[in-house]
Amino acid sequence: MDLNRIDLNLLVSLDVLLAERNVTHAARRLSLSQPALSAQLRQLRELFRDPLLLPAARGMTPTARALELQGPLREMLATLSSLVAERQPFDPGTASDTFRIATTDSIQAVVCVPLIARLRSLAPGVRVALLPVAEARLAEQMGSGEVDLALVTPQAMPPSLKSRALYDETFLCLLRQGHPAAAQPLTLDTFCDLDHVLTSPAGGGFSGVVDEVLARLGRRRRVVVSINSFLLAQELVGESDLVCTVPSRLARRWSDKLNVMAPPCEVDAFSIHMGWHPRAHSDPAQRWLRDQVAEAAVGIAGRSAS
DNA sequence: CCGGTGCTTGCTTGACTACA
DNA sequence: TGTAGTCAAGCAAGCACCGG
Numbered sequence: 383m384d385l386n387r388i389d390l391n392l393l394v395s396l397d398v399l400l401a402e403r404n405v406t407h408a409a410r411r412l413s414l415s416q417p418a419l420s421a422q423l424r425q426l427r428e429l430f431r432d433p434l435l436l437p438a439a440r441g442m443t444p445t446a447r448a449l450e451l452q453g454p455l456r457e458m459l460a461t462l463s464s465l466v467a468e469r470q471p472f473d474p475g476t477a478s479d480t481f482r483i484a485t486t487d488s489i490q491a492v493v494c495v496p497l498i499a500r501l502r503s504l505a506p507g508v509r510v511a512l513l514p515v516a517e518a519r520l521a522e523q524m525g526s527g528e529v530d531l532a533l534v535t536p537q538a539m540p541p542s543l544k545s546r547a548l549y550d551e552t553f554l555c556l557l558r559q560g561h562p563a564a565a566q567p568l569t570l571d572t573f574c575d576l577d578h579v580l581t582s583p584a585g586g587g588f589s590g591v592v593d594e595v596l597a598r599l600g601r602r603r604r605v606v607v608s609i610n611s612f613l614l615a616q617e618l619v620g621e622s623d624l625v626c627t628v629p630s631r632l633a634r635r636w637s638d639k640l641n642v643m644a645p646p647c648e649v650d651a652f653s654i655h656m657g658w659h660p661r662a663h664s665d666p667a668q669r670w671l672r673d674q675v676a677e678a679a680v681g682i683a684g685r686s687a688s
Numbered sequence: 689c690c691g692g693t694g695c696t697t698g699c700t701t702g703a704c705t706a707c708a
Numbered sequence: 709t710g711t712a713g714t715c716a717a718g719c720a721a722g723c724a725c726c727g728g
Contacts (some may be wrong), residue, residue, distance in 0.1 A: 414714095415713070422713080
């Protein structure tokens with residue numbers, strides 16, 4: 383069958399004809415005259431090479447082929463109907479969506495805490511799931527809808543995603559209160575003499591951006607603990623003489639219980655981006671979520687990063 | 689009970705019209 | 709000019725009624 387020959391209106395008429403099993407009644411339902419629908423039935427008969435409906439005592443009787451078509455036809459028209467239905471604008475007041483955001487715990491603390499407060503007030507019916515970042519699977523997770531939004535560095539962002547910069551970030555060092563090294567600004571010598579905690583979302587590593595900077599300066603530090611949770615860093619630092627270099631906004635959150643100090647060497651700033659699948663680009667709910675994340679990020683970006 | 693008649697219902701077809 | 713619609717007429721089948 384040549385698809386070019388198929389007029390969608392003919393299929394709509396067939397659907398009504400099969401439901402009514404009466405050309406006159408079907409024509410009335412389709413706002414057509416009975417002869418007009420009779421002409422369409424003739425075209426359908428040619429198209430399907432089957433009588434489709436045979437005259438009966440009262441109305442028409444469907445042929446086996448017509449009965450075979452009825453179910454799939456109804457489903458196809460319902461799918462088409464939903465496909466072309468006007469997309470409803472997102473209404474945060476009544477929405478009950480669940481948003482899944484993949485990010486590190488440091489970004490969760492910095493961005494997601496104000497974000498969730500914002501969502502609770504604007505869209506009390508929505509739910510938020512914060513998920514760990516599985517860098518290798520991120521593109522696949524977003525493609526399948528397992529994750530709606532990723533908040534990560536551009537390096538961790540799969541190239542297939544659309545992305546937008548949220549804010550820039552630098553590093554600060556954390557030491558416990560009363561730590562002997564905290565009495566004066568950290569020098570490179572003091573910094574390298576201390577034992578370090580290294581945090582990385584992937585975990586397991588003992589070398590990071592700070593080690594790269596030190597290597598360029600011909601220096602090195604001793605990383606004795608490697609963790610994948612930034613939040614655990616404050617506990618470890620608070621209970622030991624360890625030092626930990628963490629994103630500045632996170633460090634400042636703990637300034638009341640830990641010493642927050644500038645690192646003795648210049649560690650390159652980095653940026654945090656949000657990424658989403660192209661499929662979700664024009665989805666009203668997803669767009670609204672991205673706007674809220676951007677708004678939350680404007681709030682934190684406004685605060686000095688150094 | 690059966691067959692004839694007329695009415696109703698419903699489909700098809702031909703003539704005509706409107707419109708792009 | 710072609711397409712898609714309406715109007716009007718024709719035809720077929722079912723049904724009710726009536727008379728023999």
